[in-house]
Amino acid sequence: MSSSTTNTTTIGAMGAPSRRNTELAMLVFAVIIPVFAYANVGLALNDELPAGMLAYGLGLGLLAGVAHLVVRKFAPYADPLMLPIATLLNGLGLVLIWRLDQSPRLIRQAAGQGISNSSAPTQLMYSAMGIALFVGVLLLLKDHRVLQRYTYISMVVALILLIAPVFFPARFGARIWITIGGFSIQPAEFAKIIIAVFFAGYLMVKRDALALASRRFMGLYLPRGRDLGPILVIWAMSLLILVFETDLGTSLLFFGLFVIMLYVATERTSWIVFGLLMSAIGAVVVGSVEPHVNVRVMAWLHPFAVYAPNPPSWATTEQIAQSLFAFGSGGIFGTGLGQGNSDLIGFAAKADFILGTVGEELGLAGMMAFLLLYALLVERGVRTALAARDPFGKLLAVGLSAAFAIQIFVVTGGVTGLIPLTGMNMPFIAQGGSSVIANWALIAVLLRISDTARRPAPTPAPSTDAEMTQVVRP
C-alpha cells in the first residue's frame, strides 16, 4: 500500500497525511490578520492602537486554539482549510462589527431607540458559543452516519423550527425570529442543517425509486406521481414560508437545497428542470400577489425611487440605495477600514448589510478576497462530498455546502442589487448569534464527514495463519 495513491474520487488514500500542522499554520494567519485589521480600525478612528487589541487577539487565538486541539484529537484527518477560513471570516466579521460600533451615526441612532450600539462583545460571546457547539459536535458525533437514524425526527424538528416564527411577532417586515423573553433566535439558520440531514437520509433511501421508476416523456424522465409527492410538499412548504413569514431568502434556500440534493441523489437532470420551473412559477405568483415580496422586488428594480420628489408608496427605505452607494464609493481599493461612511445604511449595517462596509472600506479588492474565501469554503465542502465513501455522507456534505453557497449568493446578490433583497445573514461575518452558532455547527459536521472520508482504513488484523507460516522457516 503506497501512500501516494492518485485516486481522483477520494482524498482518503491510505496513510494520507493528517495535515493538522498545515491547519495550525493557517490558523496563525487567520488570527493575525483580524488582529491587524483591528489595529487598523483603531488607528484610523482614534489615532491609537485600540485598548482591547490584546484581549481581542488572545480571545480569538484561544477560540481558534481550542477548536484546533479538538480537531487534532477527535477528527485528525479532517479538512485542513475549513477551520482557518471560518476563523478568519469570523475574526474579520468581529472587526467590522466593532468598527461600526464606533460609528457616531449608529451610536446616535441607537441612543435614539434607547439601546446600546455596542455589539462586538456580544458577537464575540456568540462566536465563543459557536466554537463550543463546534467542539460539542465533534466530541459527540463520532460518526456522521449516526445522523441517518434521525432522518424523520430531523424532519419534524426542521418543520417545527420553520413554522414556529409564524407565531411570533414580525420584525422589520419578516417573521423569521422566535422571541423568548429578551432573547431571539433565527430558527432558519439551524433548520438549514437539520433539514439537510433529513433530505440526505430520505433521499438515500428513495434515490433508486426516484431515479429509475420513471417514464420518458419528451426527452425527460418524468417521475411517478407518488415519487413526485415529496418534492411538491417541499415546494409548497417553501412557498408557505414565503407567504406567512415573508422570508424570501429562507424559502429560496430550502427549495434550492432540495433540488440540488435530489439531483445529486438521482443523477436525473429532469429534477433540475422541474425545480427551476416550479420555483419560477412560485416566485412569479408570490412576487405579484404577496405585498411584502412585491415591495422588495420593486425596491430592487428601482433602488433610487425613494429619492424621487413624490416617492411611490413601496419606496420606504433607502437601504438598497445606500448599500449601492457604499459599494460604489469604495471603488477598487476602498477607503480603508474605519474611514468610510457605510454606516449611512442605518440599523442593518452590521447585519444584512455588513458587506457594504467590506465594499466601501476594503474596496473591490476586499470584496473579491471575501468572496474567494467563501468560494473556497464551499468548494472544500463539495470536495468533502466527493471524498466521502458513503452516500449519506456525500448527500449531507453537498447539501450543507450548497446551502452555504446559496445563502452567500442570496445575501451578496441582495446587497449588491443583483437580486431582490432578502433578510438573511452573511455567514460568519454578519452580526447575529443564531447565524454564527449554526454555521460553526455546520463546519463541524463537514469536518466530521471529511475526517471519516480521509481517515485511513484500519490495518487488517494479523491473521493467525500468517503466524503459522512464519514458523516454517528453514
Added chain:
Amino acid sequence: MNKPLRRVAIFCGLLVLVLMVRANWVQFVQAEELKTHDNNRRVAIERYSQKRGNIIVDGHAITGSKATNGTDYKYKRTYENGRMWAPVTGYASQAYGANQLENLNDGILTGTDDRLFFTRTIDMITGKGKHGGDVVTTLNGKAQRAAYEGLGSKKGAVAAIDPKTGAILALASTPSYDPSSFAGMSNDDENAWKRLAKDKDQPMLNRALRQTYPPGSTFKVVTAAAALENGKYEDIDEKTDSPLPWQLPLSSKNLVNEGNIPCEDATLRDALRVSCNTVFGKLGDDLGKDKMREQAEKFGFNDPEVDTPVRAAESVYPEEMDRPSNAMAAIGQFETRATPLQMAMIAAAVANDGKLMKPYMVDQLRARNLNVVEQHRPQEMDRPLSAENAQKLQEMMETVVKDGTGTRAQIPGVTIGGKTGTAQHGVDNSEKPYAWFISYAKTDQGSPVAVAVVVEDGSADRGDISGGGLAAPIARDVMEAVLESEGNR
C-alpha cells in the same frame, strides 16, 4: 453520485463568479456614477469635512467656513456680504447642494480635483490633511458694491465687464438672498430655503446671467452695427432714408416713436441720440432678418453655451418671423431677448474696437499653497464689427451721453458712450416697462469697463421708467468705481 457532485461544484463556483462579476460592475463600472450620485451624502460629507477653499475678490475671501457640531458635516459655509455676492458665488448648502461657482469649482474648493493630486499627496505625507484650493475671481469689489447699492430696493440686474479682456467686473442681481441663511442643516436653514423658494420676487434668480429681458432700444446698437457692417450707410452723419410716419411692412400699423422727436430722414447719429424707432425699425426691415440675426449672433445671441463659467441663459434674436416682426425685433421688441451680460458684451465689443472678448469671471484656480492650478487667458469670442465701424458706433454712442437720452451717465473728464432703452413687455405692453442702460467708459488706455443695467421696477410711475432716468445713474456709478479702482481718476 460523483458526476452530479462535480456539476454542483461547478454550479457553486458559478454562483460566486456571478457575485464577483456583479461586484466588479458596481464597484468598478458604476463606481463613479454611484460615488457622485446626487443622493449620495458622501459627496456633501466630503465637501464639508474640512475647511472649504474660498472664493476671492480683490485678494480678499468673500466666503469662509465655520465649524459646526453635527456628526455628518464638520464645517459650514459662510458668506461675507452674501446678498451682494450671491450672483457670483452661488450657494453651497449642506442640505440643498451647491450651484454656480460653488458647484462648478467644487473639486478645487473641496480639494478632490485631480489637478490637486500632487499637493494633496504632499499634504498627506507631511500630515497636513486635505485642504481645498481657492477660486480667484475677476470681480471688482467697488464696482460690485456700486452696482448692488445702485439697484438698492429696485428689482434688476447689473453686469459689467472689462472690454479688453472679457473679465467680469460686477454681477449684481436684486432682490438677492443670503446664501449663509441655508448653508447648514437646521430647521432655520430649511425655513429660509422654503421661504426663498416660495418668494414671488424670485430672489434666488440670478438676473444678470440667467434672466432674459426684451432689450428694447439698447438693441438699436446692434441694428446700427448691422447697418454699418453691411454697408447700408457708411457715414453716420449722412441722412438716412427714413420716412415719418413709417408704416410697418405688410401691415396697416405705424411704428411710433416715443414722443415727438426729429426722426424724419435722421442721420444714424441723431437717430441713436434720440432713439428713433422708425429709423431703426426700417433699417432692420431693409437689412432683412437674416442679416440682422447674423449680426446679433456675432455679438453672442443664439448661443446656448456662454459659460463664464456659470452658464448664461441664451439670448435670442428670433429666427422664424415675418417682416413686421423683424422690424420690431430690430428695435429690441417682439421676441428679442437678452441677458444683462449679453447687453454688456455688446457695449464691450463696441468699446473694444469691434473685438468681442469671451466673458469670464474666474481668473485663476489655485491650491492652498498658492500654486496656480489653472490660469484663465482672455479669448476672443468673435469680431462683430470692424475697428473702423466700431469707432463710428462709439461716436454715436458718445453723442447719446453727451447730448442725447443718456446724459445722466456723464462722468466729468471721461468719455462715456451709452444707449438707453425702455422695453415694453406683457400682453399689449400692459406691464411696466424695463429700464435699460448700456454704456462704456474710455480713457487714453482704451476702455476699462462696459456695463449693462436693467431695472424692472414696479414701484416707479410708468412715465418715469426710462433707461436714462433709472438705469443710467447706476451704470455711471459702476463705471466710476472701476475707473477709481484702476487709478484713472
